[in-house]
Amino acid sequence: MATDMPIRIGVxxxxxxxxxxxxxxxLAPNATIAAIASRSMEKAKLFATSNGYxxxxxxxxxxxxILEDSEVDALYIPLPTSLHAKWAxxxxxxxxxxxxxxxxxxxxxxxxxxxxxxxINGVQIMDGTMWAHHPRTDKLKEFLFDSDRFGQLKNVHSCxxxxxxKDFLENSIRAKPDLDGLGALGDAGWYTIRATLLVNNFELPxxxxxxxxxxxxxxxxxxxxxxxxxxxxxxRTATIYCSYLANLTMEITAIGTKGxxxxxxxVIPFQETEASFTTCTNAWxxxxxxxxxVNPPAEHTVKTELPQEACMVSExxxxxxEIKNKGAKPDLFWPSISRKxxxxxxxxxxxxxxxxxQISLSGR
Amino acid sequence: MATDMPIRIGVxxxxxxxxxxxxxxxLAPNATIAAIASRSMEKAKLFATSNGYxxxxxxxxxxxxILEDSEVDALYIPLPTSLHAKWAxxxxxxxxxxxxxxxxxxxxxxxxxxxxxxxINGVQIMDGTMWAHHPRTDKLKEFLFDSDRFGQLKNVHSCxxxxxxKDFLENSIRAKPDLDGLGALGDAGWYTIRATLLVNNFELPxxxxxxxxxxxxxxxxxxxxxxxxxxxxxxRTATIYCSYLANLTMEITAIGTKGxxxxxxxVIPFQETEASFTTCTNAWxxxxxxxxxVNPPAEHTVKTELPQEACMVSExxxxxxEIKNKGAKPDLFWPSISRKxxxxxxxxxxxxxxxxxQISLSGR
Numbered sequence: 001m002a003t004d005m006p007i008r009i010g011v012x013x014x015x016x017x018x019x020x021x022x023x024x025x026x027l028a029p030n031a032t033i034a035a036i037a038s039r040s041m042e043k044a045k046l047f048a049t050s051n052g053y054x055x056x057x058x059x060x061x062x063x064x065x066i067l068e069d070s071e072v073d074a075l076y077i078p079l080p081t082s083l084h085a086k087w088a089x090x091x092x093x094x095x096x097x098x099x100x101x102x103x104x105x106x107x108x109x110x111x112x113x114x115x116x117x118x119x120i121n122g123v124q125i126m127d128g129t130m131w132a133h134h135p136r137t138d139k140l141k142e143f144l145f146d147s148d149r150f151g152q153l154k155n156v157h158s159c160x161x162x163x164x165x166k167d168f169l170e171n172s173i174r175a176k177p178d179l180d181g182l183g184a185l186g187d188a189g190w191y192t193i194r195a196t197l198l199v200n201n202f203e204l205p206x207x208x209x210x211x212x213x214x215x216x217x218x219x220x221x222x223x224x225x226x227x228x229x230x231x232x233x234x235x236r237t238a239t240i241y242c243s244y245l246a247n248l249t250m251e252i253t254a255i256g257t258k259g260x261x262x263x264x265x266x267v268i269p270f271q272e273t274e275a276s277f278t279t280c281t282n283a284w285x286x287x288x289x290x291x292x293x294v295n296p297p298a299e300h301t302v303k304t305e306l307p308q309e310a311c312m313v314s315e316x317x318x319x320x321x322e323i324k325n326k327g328a329k330p331d332l333f334w335p336s337i338s339r340k341x342x343x344x345x346x347x348x349x350x351x352x353x354x355x356x357x358q359i360s361l362s363g364r
Numbered sequence: 365m366a367t368d369m370p371i372r373i374g375v376x377x378x379x380x381x382x383x384x385x386x387x388x389x390x391l392a393p394n395a396t397i398a399a400i401a402s403r404s405m406e407k408a409k410l411f412a413t414s415n416g417y418x419x420x421x422x423x424x425x426x427x428x429x430i431l432e433d434s435e436v437d438a439l440y441i442p443l444p445t446s447l448h449a450k451w452a453x454x455x456x457x458x459x460x461x462x463x464x465x466x467x468x469x470x471x472x473x474x475x476x477x478x479x480x481x482x483x484i485n486g487v488q489i490m491d492g493t494m495w496a497h498h499p500r501t502d503k504l505k506e507f508l509f510d511s512d513r514f515g516q517l518k519n520v521h522s523c524x525x526x527x528x529x530k531d532f533l534e535n536s537i538r539a540k541p542d543l544d545g546l547g548a549l550g551d552a553g554w555y556t557i558r559a560t561l562l563v564n565n566f567e568l569p570x571x572x573x574x575x576x577x578x579x580x581x582x583x584x585x586x587x588x589x590x591x592x593x594x595x596x597x598x599x600r601t602a603t604i605y606c607s608y609l610a611n612l613t614m615e616i617t618a619i620g621t622k623g624x625x626x627x628x629x630x631v632i633p634f635q636e637t638e639a640s641f642t643t644c645t646n647a648w649x650x651x652x653x654x655x656x657x658v659n660p661p662a663e664h665t666v667k668t669e670l671p672q673e674a675c676m677v678s679e680x681x682x683x684x685x686e687i688k689n690k691g692a693k694p695d696l697f698w699p700s701i702s703r704k705x706x707x708x709x710x711x712x713x714x715x716x717x718x719x720x721x722q723i724s725l726s727g728r
Binding site: 017019020023151152154155157161163207209211212213215224226228230232235236237239240245246247248249251253255256257258259260262264265268269270272273278280281282284286288289290291292293296297305307308309356358 | 379383384389515518519521523525527571573575576577579587588590592594596599600603605607609610611612613615616617619620621622623624626628629632633634635636642644645646647648649651653654655656657660661673720722
């Protein structure tokens, strides 16, 4: 049956993260690695060899060349952010479905052009937020949207920090204004914003206000920042913090009227095959002593056969398969949450650039 | 030996929290309950009986009366915040040492008057922040100030929320402007600010900025708010969140250049006899797979024979004993950190009252 053919994915660029995603394509049961492209044929060959690519995988010495490859259904694009719009639009025009690394663009206007190109050409687009596809994430949502166990959200705090070394801070594309010009905000901050949106059932905040204390490198790239957000009607608030300058930490703490959710490894779980989270409902202090908790937090563990990045590839390939084999329309959920995440990234940047002014997202 | 005589503590007011502290005075080896006072003799008697007070404890039908009791060395004052200045100053003038509930005053100017009265009269003052005295807190400090395990602080987030019931929100003194007029900020927020200061080795922030989303009751009392803080030179930042409207949650997440500290029950430990915390140093992601952590967090548990509130009473009684029996001077550390905490409480309030403006603490 045609529907059983794995989706043929080409990898566009030899970024470090492409190693992980190449392995994920190997692991995903409904996808196969069809090609690799680099601006240098030699680099592409070396990448294919050192990442166990099958003999059948084609090696392209230019990005243009992989776009013309008729045996490629979809492209994984881990290029520097400043190149996303150019190559994602070209890929869409060639009818290639797109798995696009985050941040999806330098700003939401750029992303809207990518989405428009995908729409015109009927191709799927999804961003590379791996943890969204971990089976744990569904369990988090079950708890968060359970009015008995969690109630109504009041506050969520999310942080993602990583202690980059000197070489990274000076030489990585993540620290260069003309490549990944959004720095830590577009990278680590992307995840905290996505987590915040997920906890808010993807309702955009009404306001975004960066807080003082942003740190930039000499080239002006953001290495560390934080922001608060509000959803006015319900008096919900959120804070995020992201940094390249502090020990690896990745937290979500979501507090509702009845419950609390904590995740300590939301971006990359401590272990590949399982992931935990902590829930707490109707916690109180014992009476009259007031010296211990009633209903303290409890830990839950979710096992996974496929690592989260392979779950992501598998879901992407499934959607592509629906379009290719069954004439389905592209799924619009994934680009819609990419856009919302980018909108908030843009608003944090705008607030920082305007002396930490409050930014309204009304109408955006 | 005179130094072996327990310190005689009088309790000034029959607040709910006075039950817990009465038990703590019973438990503390160097303190004894000498007296109870209420504005009503009947209420005072009932409180003494129902809290297992010794026969020797005197019962006073007015606050004035307990101040005249020559067999009382020190007073525990859990009165509403708006009454602290009046009664703490009178107590100091009568030579009584003071264990004062938090928030210590309605504002720092009031607290300065209390401290001045204590200084003139040579009496000890300490606030009622119990968790500061848990042996776990010393272990937290050991980690935080270890340059190998934690490095330099970059960000700390602390929250304390409690889901108050309707009756509390309408009738508690904590929700009335003329009693505990600082609301959730002076109560739950006090602890988050104290935690933030502790993590910063009690260095005051340079700026405090409340973030949008403060919620007040009909009388204008703060039921929920948050703020960010900066320590500019080192680009350290902090965020706090406090609320009476969300499930019981009490967190510290402190992130340094090399390490991360997490505490999930910092105000009242899950259990009375032990308390845990999590540390993590030089965490990284495995290479090249990038699918799991190297050096993931590890949990540590600290056992305690005395509950934290008894540790607090014991430390207070020890300091009073040093003064009473050995002619020592009052210890100035405790009032100095009370003052800093109150200063930040005041700054958060000032920021909220001024449309979330940034408040500078320079020179305060």
